[in-house]
Amino acid sequence: MGAPDKELVATAVVNNIKRKYPKDSIVVVSNHPEIWLHNPDIFRVYKAGSIPYFFEDFIKGKDSKIFWQDPFNANDAIHRHDSLAKVWSDLCKVPCKETLPKMHFTFREFEATERMLEQKIPLNLRQGLCADYIKNRK
C-alpha cells in the first residue's frame, strides 16, 4: 500500500513473488486497485479499508504468506543502495528478476484514449510537479 508510484513498483515485486510461487494465488490490498486490474500475476485486488471478512477468508487457519513489511523502512532503501524493486524483493525473500512495473489495459481502454487524443502524432508526456509538491505549495 502507498502512493501510486510505490504501487507501480510493487507490480514488479509481485511478478517476482509469482515467479517464486507460481502455483499460489496472490491477493493484493491496495490504495490504487486500478493499477492492478487485469494483472495476470494476481488472483484478487482489494481496495484498502473496505475488505469485509478478509481475516476469515485469507488468514484464519490458512498458513498464507504475508508480505506486509514497508520497503521504505529497509536500510538499503533509506541509503538508496539499490532499486526499490530489488530492496522490496529482498524483503520478500524472492529473487529480483523483474524491476519494471507492469500495467495491463483492455483494447477498449487503448481505443478510447486514442479517440480522446484524436491526433496521430507522437506525444511528449511530461509530469512537471509531483502531487505532494503541488499540495504543499498551496
Place this chain on the structure above:
Amino acid sequence: MKFKNSLIFNISGGLGKNIIATAVVKALKKQHPSKDIIIVSPHRDAWLNNPNVKEIVSILYPKDEQVFYAQNGLDSDNTILKLEPYSSEDYFYKRKNLAAIWCDLYDIPYKKEKTELFITDEETESAKKKINFKDGDKIFIIQPSGGAPGQPYPISWARDLPLPIADEVCEKMKKAGYRVIHIRRKDQKPLKDTEWFELTARETFALIQLSDKRLLIDSFAQHAAAALNKPSVVTWVANSPKVFGYDMHTNILPEVKPSFRHTIDSFLEPYNIIGALHEYPYDTDRIYSVKKILEDLK
C-alpha cells in the same frame, strides 16, 4: 554526520514494545560487539543506563524522525534497523515471541536474551518517597488498563482486565494486608479503595521492583516486571502470551468460550486492539475466575 559506522535501531510504538526491544538490542550487541548502537525512540525511559546502547535519540514526532535520518542516516556507513516486527508473517500467525520475530528480521541470532531495565538507587528512593514507603509495607500492584491517551474506548476489552474483577481482587488483597496501588494514567478510571501516585515511568519501574505481588495485563508493566525479574500474574484477552508474554509470569487466559461473531472488520488479525465493541466475543465480563487469580497471586 554525528554517527559513524553505527547501528541505528529505530523503535516506533509504545513503552512495552521498547522494553521488548531491549532483548533484541542485547542480542544485536552480541552479534556486533564492536559497533555502537544508537536508539531512536519516543520512549527513552526504557533505555536509560542500558550499557548496550551508546546514545539515545528521543523522537516524539514522525517529522523529527525524517530530519534525524536526513542528518545522520543517509550517505554514511550507518546501518538503519527500522523494520516493523508487527508487519511480519510470524507476528500475524503468532508463531514466536516478538523478540525472536524482531531478531529474525535482521538475522540476529536470538538465544532467549532477557529484557532489561536499569534503575538507579536514586530513582528507587524517589519512588519510595512519593508513595510514602515504610519498612514492612506489603505492596500489591494492579494495572487493569493500558493503551495510549485518547484511544477510542477508555477501556479496551481486547487487552484490559474487566473492572468488576479488578475491584474484587483489590478488595481481597487489601483484606490480606496489602497496600493496593493502582498503576494508571490520571485520565483513567480509579479502582475502588486503591492508592494512586503520579509517578514517572521510571519511578513506576522502581515501584514494580519494590512490590510484593502484581496483577497485570499485556501492557508496559508486565514487560517491566519481566525485565526486573519480578514474576507476576498477567491476564490476556486478544493478544497472545506466546508473542508478548514471559514464562516467568503466570499467564491467565479467558475461561469463557467465545460466542459467534461476524468478523467483518478483521483484517490481518482477528481483533482490533482498541477493543471495538461489536467484536467483543464473550457474553459476560466475568471471563476470569477471581478465585484462580487470587490463588495465583499467593
